[in-house]
Amino acid sequence: MNKLPELGALVLACTALLTPSAAAQWKDWDYDLDQEKKPWSEMQTQLPPYPKPENLLKFDTGSNIGHDFFLDTASLSVGADKAVRYTLVVKTSGGATNVSFEGVRCEDRQYRVYAFGHANAQWSRARNAGWREIVVREVNGHHNVLYRKYLCSQTRIREAQSVKEIVASIKRGGQLAPGE
Secondary structure, three states, rough: OOOHHHHHHHHHHHHHHHHHHHHHHHHHHHHHHHOOOOOOOOOOOOOOOOHOOOOEEEEEEOOOOEEEEEEEEEEEEOOOOOOOEEEEEEEOOOOEEEEEEEEOOOOOOEEEEEEEOOOOEEEEOOOOOOOOOOOOOOOOOOHHHHHHHHHHOOOOOOOOHHHHHHHHHHHHHOOOOOOO
């Protein structure tokens, strides 16, 4: 009455039924279940106070178009939704000043313009304020530079840096070294 050979035969039969494609399906199912992601949900955003000159921190875009780019450190935040929000001030070579309140999603390499600033220190909401892909451009490539060099971590994939890390990174002219 030795049932060990019968048990071995049963295990062998079950293993034969588990074909490579069936095993792959179970592997993927486990992975998908473990990696289940909830859809991203944007938090409600309030417009910041209009930027003050003493809060502007100049950053380098690597472009030679003659414009100066600044982030308003008083408006800089990383939300619970992991989006980095900031006020951007661009002083053009022709003497104009452009102000916008924007956001960057490091996880999806996207940016959004929420509002534009006016000379009377008032905001107007952007009409087409949806999220857009950040693309590499020769002219006006500041969103890519912000994403790549300042706002999003290069050591923690697709994750925003903290406000403190962003400010330090801008002051250094680029990403913090690992461990700093």
